[in-house]
Amino acid sequence: MEFHSLNIIAPILKSLAEEGYKNPTPIQEQAIPIILNGTDLLGCAQTGTGKTAAFAIPILQLLSENTTNERRKRIRSLIITPTRELAIQINESFEAYGRHTHLISTVIFGGVNQHSQTIILNKGVDILVATPGRLLDLMNQGFINLKDVEIFVLDEADRMLDMGFINDIKRLLAVLPKKRQSLFFSATMPPEILKLSQNILHQPEKVEVTPASTTAETVQQFVYMVDKNYKNALLLHILKDKNIKTVLVFTRTKHGADKVVKILQKNNITAEAIHGNKAQNARQRALTNFKAQTTRVLVATDIAARGIDVDSLEFVINYEISNVAETYVHRIGRTGRAGAKGTALSFCDAEEKSYLRDIEKLIGKKIPVKEEENPFPLVETLPPPKEINKSTQKPQVNKKWRGR
Numbered sequence: 001m002e003f004h005s006l007n008i009i010a011p012i013l014k015s016l017a018e019e020g021y022k023n024p025t026p027i028q029e030q031a032i033p034i035i036l037n038g039t040d041l042l043g044c045a046q047t048g049t050g051k052t053a054a055f056a057i058p059i060l061q062l063l064s065e066n067t068t069n070e071r072r073k074r075i076r077s078l079i080i081t082p083t084r085e086l087a088i089q090i091n092e093s094f095e096a097y098g099r100h101t102h103l104i105s106t107v108i109f110g111g112v113n114q115h116s117q118t119i120i121l122n123k124g125v126d127i128l129v130a131t132p133g134r135l136l137d138l139m140n141q142g143f144i145n146l147k148d149v150e151i152f153v154l155d156e157a158d159r160m161l162d163m164g165f166i167n168d169i170k171r172l173l174a175v176l177p178k179k180r181q182s183l184f185f186s187a188t189m190p191p192e193i194l195k196l197s198q199n200i201l202h203q204p205e206k207v208e209v210t211p212a213s214t215t216a217e218t219v220q221q222f223v224y225m226v227d228k229n230y231k232n233a234l235l236l237h238i239l240k241d242k243n244i245k246t247v248l249v250f251t252r253t254k255h256g257a258d259k260v261v262k263i264l265q266k267n268n269i270t271a272e273a274i275h276g277n278k279a280q281n282a283r284q285r286a287l288t289n290f291k292a293q294t295t296r297v298l299v300a301t302d303i304a305a306r307g308i309d310v311d312s313l314e315f316v317i318n319y320e321i322s323n324v325a326e327t328y329v330h331r332i333g334r335t336g337r338a339g340a341k342g343t344a345l346s347f348c349d350a351e352e353k354s355y356l357r358d359i360e361k362l363i364g365k366k367i368p369v370k371e372e373e374n375p376f377p378l379v380e381t382l383p384p385p386k387e388i389n390k391s392t393q394k395p396q397v398n399k400k401w402r403g404r
Contacts, residue, residue: 006032009061011100016057019096025050026209032058035183040204042197043185049209051155052093055079055183059151060098062181063126066150073104073124074148080130080172081155082163084109085274085287089309090155091129103127110134111279118143132160132168139175146175154200157186158193158326166196173200187333188326219336220343223356223367225378228349231319232263234376238317238345239269239297246290247315249299250331252322257299260319264297271297302327310334318346321355325362345370350378 003016003024016022024032027045034041035058045051059077081087091107098105105127108117114134121128121143128135128144138144154160160169184197184204197204226234238244251257254275264271272286272295289295291310302322316335322328328346335342346367348356360366371377 001029007036008032008057009064011064012057012060012097014100015097018099021053025054027051027207028054028057030207030209031055034205034207035059035181036061038062038181040181040201041183042201042204042206043183044189044206044208045185045187051185052090053097055153055155055185056090056093056097059127059153060094060101060103062151063103064098064101073126075125075128075144075146076148077127077151077153078130078146078149078176079128079153079155080132080135080160080169082131082159082165084111084131085283086156087129087131088284094127094129098127105129108134108138110137112281114138132165132172136168136171146172147177149176149180151181151183152176152200153183153185155185157184157196158188158190159330161192161196162324169196187330218341219332220341221332221346221367222343222370223346223348224370224374224376226347226349226374226376227378228351230376231347231349232260234347234374235260235317235319236263236267236269237375239264244315245296246293246310246313247297247317248290248310248313248334249297249317249319250322251299251301252320254301256320257301260299261297264299269297270295271299273299275301302331314342316342316344318344321346321348321352321359323355325355325358328359329363348378 001024002022004013006024006029008016027043027049031041031043031054035055041055043051043054045054063076079087079090081090087107087109091105094103094105103126104124106117106120106125107129108114108121109131110133114137117134118138121138135144139146154169160166182200182202182204184200186193186197189208224234235249239247249260251260254273254277257273257275261271261273272289274283274286278286286295286298290298299319313335316332318328318331322331332342332344335344346356356367
């Protein structure tokens with residue numbers, strides 16, 4: 001199937017062709033007709049399946065087909081998403097797909113001065129992409145009125161709950177028009193998410209393109225069993241492979257991300273960190289450099305697990321395994337997107353074995369262990385890093401005990 005088979009209007013088809021889009025992904029193929037029909041939608045799809053286009057394309061079409069000659073634009077569609085990076089990328093998608101329509105979109109998020117955002121809002125926009133905190137703040141200041149919203153989208157709903165946005169969402173629901181079309185997207189569907197969806201949607205159709213909490217088949221997954229003192233050495237060893245042009249590395253903490261960046265830079269590997277303590281302009285600069293491949297390694301905390309969309313990203317490394325199994329799915333979903341191939345490598349130390357077991361239980365399969373290619377295997381006892389045999393740069397292995 002091609003996009004023109006979904007009865008998409010010519011201006012949007014032209015934009016899609018310019019972006020190199022020809023065939024819709026499964027969620028796009030199923031969701032677009034439902035949304036164009038004006039029906040509420042409950043969408044469950046793993047990250048990297050093309051969710052943004054699945055709702056952005058039909059929203060642009062519906063708003064284009066029902067335009068007015070008003071001089072001042074009104075906010076007719078509101079998209080709520082949990083992180084700044086994801087909000088920016090969703091707005092970029094609206095701008096790309098809607099470049100041949102007369103619709104105007106903008107994005108608002110916290111962490112930056114609001115002045116430039118309020119200037120655009122005062123001029124009037126059709127589509128607003130926002131993070132909850134900044135949206136409520138500007139609403140309280142009188143810059144935003146949601147009384148004309150026709151289509152409401154709650155994206156990454158499970159991440160919203162994880163980040164503590166549930167009360168903000170309830171406040172927004174209280175001021176949105178009762179008569180509206182609502183679209184609800186989530187990578188996972190635990191009971192609390194289903195309960196939230198029931199408060200938002202009216203007689204929705206459900207689209208679930210993959211089982212909940214599964215990983216894309218196009219992503220090869222491997223685990224290195226390694227003592228935590230040797231994770232830096234293992235990372236440097238892997239990055240000796242010049243075929244790895246860019247790699248996204250995940251840590252659990254902001255401090256951990258900064259430490260990894262320092263180690264890499266000390267070894268002449270271009271690296272930058274992206275996390276919540278970084279200013280927004282620094283985060284955007286790091287992401288831009290990474291996309292341009294002027295930065296080889298981007299080290300991120302889980303704030304970026306669903307907010308980074310890089311074309312043809314082939315490698316993700318879990319420097320530290322997440323203590324939340326679902327987060328693993330979102331992390332490695334940064335690669336193998338939209339059918340492309342990818343590789344996810346995880347470094348597992350002795351304390352993280354239980355996290356690994358939780359992940360394997362969640363995804364329903366064992367992750368293969370890299371043994372022969374691991375120069376720093378996890379052993380029962382290891383000398384401190386400074387005592388590594390300098391001639392081999394390898395710890396002395398106790399062959400009686402290996403594995404998980």
